[in-house]
Amino acid sequence: MPDFRLPDLGEGLTEGEIVTWLVEVGDAVTIDQPVVEVETAKAVVEVPCPYAGVITARHGEEGEKLAVGSVLLSVGEVSSEYSGNVLIGYGTSEPTRRRPRRRSTPATPETVVPPRDNGDRGPEAGPTPTRAAPTATTAPTTPATPTTPAAPTTPTAPAEPASTGLAPAVISPIVRQLAREHGLSLNAIRGTGPGGVIRRVDVERELAAAATPAAAGSASAATAGSATAGSATAGSAAAPAATSTATVARRIPLRGLRGAVAEKLATSRREIPEATVWVDVDATGLLDARAALPGVSLLALLARFTVLGLRKFPELNSRVEHDEVAVLDEIHLGFAAQTDRGLVVPVVKDAHTLTTSTLAHRITELATQAREGRIPPTALTGGTFTVNNYGVFGVDGSAAIINHPEAAILGIGRIIDRPWAVDGQLAVRKVAQLTLAFDHRVCDGGTAGGFLRFVADCVENPITALADL
Secondary structure, three states: OOEEEOOOOOOOOOEEEEEEEOOOOOOEEOOOEEEEEEEOOOOEEEEEEOOOEEEEEEOOOOOOEEEOOOEEEEEEOOOHHHOOOOOOOOOOOOOOOOOOOOOOOOOOOOOOOOOOOOOOOOHHHOOOOOOOOOOOOOOOOOOOOOOOOOOOOOOOOOOOOOOOOOOOOEOOHHHHHHHHHOOOOHHHOOOOOHHHOEOHHHHHHHHHHHHHHHHHHHHHHHHHHHHHHHHHOOOOOOOOOOOOOOOOOOOOOOOHHHHHHHHHHHHHHHHOOEEEEEEEEEOHHHHHHHHHOOOOOHHHHHHHHHHHHHHHOHHHOEEEEOOEEEEOOOOOEEEOEEEOOEEEOOEEOOHHHOOHHHHHHHHHHHHHHHHOOOOOHHHHOOOOEEEEEHHHHOOOOOOOOOOOOOOEEEEEOOOEEEEEEEOOEEEEEEEEEEEEEEEOOOOOHHHHHHHHHHHHHHHHOHHHHOOOO
């Protein structure tokens, strides 16, 4: 009976958290069939089983963390019940039994950022709302009432709703984790998302409702205590008011993706002596170029200009290793993408070898995978430079934190109408701000300024950078 162990799911990963089991004990599986969804510090991934047979044991519960190399599943020999469809593969006469997937659709975001004046949402703007299949929910039953008033009884907890045989309509693992940490049953929560999907706001609503009686009780006790204290101190000097302290509404564990991002940002601030330069640019021509190139976003155009700039100023495509600056040949371009799991940075490998159209297609593809939670961990590592279109959030500029161990990050703010001098005449133009944060150890202000000015010139005259289309 072979044991299937948790494999290495990416560079530097040592553990993973079980999000959703896709099979039950007794199910038959084929080779390379996904059996479990595991959340790492980089992504949520489906893990396929390398064996065929019948599941005899699952080692771990949903929400439990397992180290790489720990046993995930035990797979036994196929019984006569499954002999017709195991080891043969997918094209057999009878389908393999498989538990329905709980995360079959992309997560619905809790907030959708509206398009700004530049009309380009970009990968950072988050996913577009999607429809989820409706799932029946059952309201919790009323707690039982004691039948003998004279005898004191311990209040009983609300009974769990009867099982419908269907999993709750929950897509985001963050929502599952939040409910689990506060002891809430997802079956008892009414989802307000499309098709009844349970969102984070639904869990927080239940937490607030549960906290209301406790808060009321505390207020009553405080009032009674104040009255008593007032009687005791009548005729004497007023006592100083007690200092109030804020209560913790909820706690968000810094683990998984959030923990990995927090650690990387903290490392960047500790180790990198960064400096920031910025410049305002006339982006009117950039918007015209975007309009003439269907399928090419503003971020893709900025990425193209960045690649050209790094070829002229390679010091910014580097990293510090001990007491040396390692200037890199390949440009693996990262870009910031906002997802329901937080900010991630997918990486377009060998961006310097791609045309503008291919680069734009690759950015869109990776951003979609990131939002749907199916991006491979290898696509989130190995970047050498990062670009960010934070203008989709309605801000003009940002002192961004460098994505350690890279040496710089370039961002563009919102594009808005501003007065601008054109050929000595005042005109209204589409203006944006470019910002470059760089590691001052790898270059000085002359190099950083030269790179930023080059990218700004490309933004103002984009035709010079798009000859390869």
